[in-house]
Amino acid sequence: QVQLVQSGSELKKPGASVKVSCKASGYTFTSYAMNWVRQAPGQGLEWMGWINTNTGNPTYAQGFTGRFVFSLDTSVSTAYLQISSLKAEDTAVYYCAREPYDSSGYYGNWGQGTLVTVSS
Amino acid sequence: DIQMTQSPSSLSASVGDRVTITCQASQDISNYLNWYQQKPGKAPKLLIYDASNLETGVPSRFSGSGSGTDFTFTISSLQPEDIATYYCQQYDNLPQTFGQGTKVEIK
Numbered sequence: 001q002v003q004l005v006q007s008g009s010e011l012k013k014p015g016a017s018v019k020v021s022c023k024a025s026g027y028t029f030t031s032y033a034m035n036w037v038r039q040a041p042g043q044g045l046e047w048m049g050w051i052n053t054n055t056g057n058p059t060y061a062q063g064f065t066g067r068f069v070f071s072l073d074t075s076v077s078t079a080y081l082q083i084s085s086l087k088a089e090d091t092a093v094y095y096c097a098r099e100p101y102d103s104s105g106y107y108g109n110w111g112q113g114t115l116v117t118v119s120s
Numbered sequence: 121d122i123q124m125t126q127s128p129s130s131l132s133a134s135v136g137d138r139v140t141i142t143c144q145a146s147q148d149i150s151n152y153l154n155w156y157q158q159k160p161g162k163a164p165k166l167l168i169y170d171a172s173n174l175e176t177g178v179p180s181r182f183s184g185s186g187s188g189t190d191f192t193f194t195i196s197s198l199q200p201e202d203i204a205t206y207y208c209q210q211y212d213n214l215p216q217t218f219g220q221g222t223k224v225e226i227k
Contacts, residue, residue, distance in 0.1 A: 105152070
């Protein structure tokens, strides 16, 4: 069955970096795009962008440029989200979600979420 | 960016009640709208895609309708396990955007 398994919770200090992983199984990794969605504490869902798992080309939503980087390791069917120069407002749960390449927004499978806490 | 406005932001209803949530887009998005359910501490789950299509395995008490700018999500008979927050999502244009969510509670 399709699974997206994310790395565990992280506690980081302001200014540090974090790399969240999303390991896919149960399907051909390059047959679906991978999206990233942020959910701040007590808040709604915010689309961060997506990465083409064939080409590695990322697309970032406004507000997620500069410090946010999407990457891949297709040899291990894993997508990554790296955030640098962490700020307190980056504290959130980060989800990966796969989407067909028809841009249907059809997020039929999600990772379990990774809580990133930024605190001194 | 397309703004998605959900209402109400929260509601309380009794088991067996019909529950309706609306989602309004700031511009015409045809039927490019999905609905998700999120239970506390869990990832969202896709319930309805393309405005009115029921995702496989989702109970038939859930339904969606609408096109253009106005959409409706309905639970025909609220069950205790339906306690969750529900989100609409448009995918007509990037960035994909979500409504602010509707929290459904049992009265």
